Amino acid sequence: MPLRRLPEPRLPAVTTAMPEMPSRTVTVEFNDRVVRQFLVASLVWGAVAMTVGVLIAAQLNYWQLNFATPWLTWGRLRPLHTNAGIFALVGNMMFAGIYYSTQRLVRARLASDFLSAVHFWGWQMIIVAAAITLPLGFSRGKEYAELIWPINIAVTLIWVVFGVNFFWTLARRRERSLYVAIWFYIATIVTVAMLYIVNHLSIPTSFTHSYPVFGGVQDALVQWWYGHNAVAFFLTTPILGIMYYFLPKAAERPVYSYRLSVIHFWSLVFVYIWAGPHHLLNTAIPGWLQSLGTTFSLMLWAPSWGGMLNGLLTLRGAWDRVRTDPVLKFFAAAVTFYGMATLEGPLLSIRSVNALAHYTDWIIGHVHIGTLGWNGFMAAGMIYWLLPRLWNKPLYSTQLANLHFWVGTVGILLYVAAMWTSGITQGVMLSATTEHGTVLAYPNFLDTLNTIRPMMLMRMIGGALYLTGWLLMAYNFWRTVRGAKAVNGTIEVFADEPAAKEETVTLVGTFLNPPVVFSLLGVCFASVWMFGGNLLSIAGLMAMGVVVCLAYVHFEIRGYKWSAWYDRLLANPVPFTILVILAVFAGGMIQIIPTVVAHQAANVEDRRQIPYTPLELEGRDLYVREGCYLCHSQMIRTLVPDVLRYGDYSRLGESIYDHPFQWGSKRNGPDLARVGAKYPNVWHLRHLEDPRSVSVGSNMPTYPWLLANPLDTSTLMRKLAVMRTLGVPYPNWTPEQVDARVNEQAKAIALDLRGAGAYVAPDREVIALIAYLQGLGKYEKIPAKAPSDVDPP
């Protein structure tokens, strides 16, 4: 089927000399070398991420696969799996797609070959550094933000390189208009930069360790503002940009509705950023934030489905080709999975649904619809489309690509079906009560765990099938490029064709225009209305009414100015970028600022955390090192089954000194918020040494090295100093005082263990970890009126 309207040929191959026209054309060669490099990297790292994923899925079924080896333990490999999936698989694929499509959409070669090379090799070095440090246990203890601070700085620098290269290319563009894919890329670059920097603000205690500047509820909010929007702006918006470019190219017809793509973009950018608190429903965060998260999650449904339908309907008239063309197959399925994930997300953000699903495998299933179905299949479709074009050779085997599609699809369906079943089953069992809701039906957590074991096994099989499909693609890739000559795309341009510069919007013009001025005035007066005193509120309300009326009148009289400004904006990346930053910044700050500016210790309810002793602080770092937070939450939700199972619900004040917070997002094991003093020291020792000796049927790994490794307290003074800087009320102890406290507590625990028949030296790591676990849930009562001072421990 022909295009709805083919564009007029812009550039004749041969131009006759005319006085007013450029005299000759030249060939511009795109930098497709970096595209090929990123494609190969995505393929290789994708296989690594999935292999580790299958291994850790197997470890949940067969604890022996942890091999009692530190760097092969589930808690250390899980961050490797998630970081590799996000930053290595999707990151590399995203960079390939962005670089390929941007050059063609703006009709210009990437601005700098040097920056492109730095971007590629820098990113690969970051991935290698992550692959080494994470299994070694170097972790910040925050999900998807585990990488240590030197790597954080490297990521930031390389991201800046990427941004400079991208925007420099836009500045040299020959096409004035910015296609919607470019908008999505701009939003990705600026928002990820903001999210990453804020969530990784830390104070180092050594070259490999740091404490986040946020703690407790603040850290929880910042983390899930980042975590949620990492999904939004790293795994979604760039892939949507890729969808809007590659899907029409593969279907050989324009996008179904460009109007819908415009609505899709702006509504996603404005709405997505607000929805982070839905990761913390029913926890100790303020109720208004939970409502905010739920409301905006439900609002996300409409634009997401608008985008999904826009993608699917772009295939109108091309559905017959979906039967035979693996590229279209992958794209059609990917967009469908995007629709499934974005339906499920809002559903899971409803409090009652979340009460059942949170901390269970349902969330894992939801995540993997997105990563395997949406990201993975978009990557596969894009790779199959690019492969013959970048190496100028037919794909080695279309049949093999089709086989990849079906094996991968069956793998995804097995995976998510298993996770849905597992999540709902475990959620229902954990919530089940008898005796009129006063007694738990399944008081032993392990009963629920062992019920879902068949589903966990099915998940492993589904994951293995998906990995098999990916390996088929890798083989197909290798056979295609073997002996092939890489080619770079070219375009003909006029030799003296200037870069597109028309109707520039200046920095002043970005803000001094009717839509922005009236919007800012409206927001200002609305704020005065809501937060001013009695008289100020009335004045603010009246002023806001006046602004709305004036805006309406101005629009009626000078409406063309509003439209003209918007049209100019679409051709001017700098003001466009500034306004995108404002949009995402506003959404983020409205969640975080109120909680950050409030003095934590003065705002808590009736309880305040007792700071950890120096030994407990060291134990906590071991807890983070081993990734315990990935299986054990420390947040008893305001739900009856949680309270019945784990004790009184968690208060905000009980984690205010936790840098980082350890509320968790998944319970492969029970919550530990009040595990302190619940069991004797020897129970913890046996449990860490061999979990099944005290918890029959447990799938927890063994940690024999904790009993053998001596505790390293060489940086403890620095850790305490950083904690003091962050507001934790530690006295200014001398090193001798700290040593004395550590030794005293360690010896007491070792003595207690000896009394129970267990012999462990006081200087072993396990002693510190036991001290930490026994300290969990300790708090002091405070009166309803918050005190102004915080007592030292």
Add this chain to the structure above:
Amino acid sequence: MWTPPDGSHKPAPMFQRLIYEDSAALFTLAAFITAASIYCAISWRALQMKRPQLEHFENLPFATETPPARHADTAKSDA
């Protein structure tokens, strides 16, 4: 901080959180109105786009020629 009607300082109720919660609850409403306004405005603006402008934008991916995927097949058919 919420205080019971009798004025005693009992522990806060289960769902009471930070002391600034009551005023901060307005954020939810303000946020909703702001985002919904922008959503409506952008929808309206998108619907106002003229057909030539839309066609120009939606054809941008085709402005740069892309080589066909199956060069061998193409060569055979040409022959």
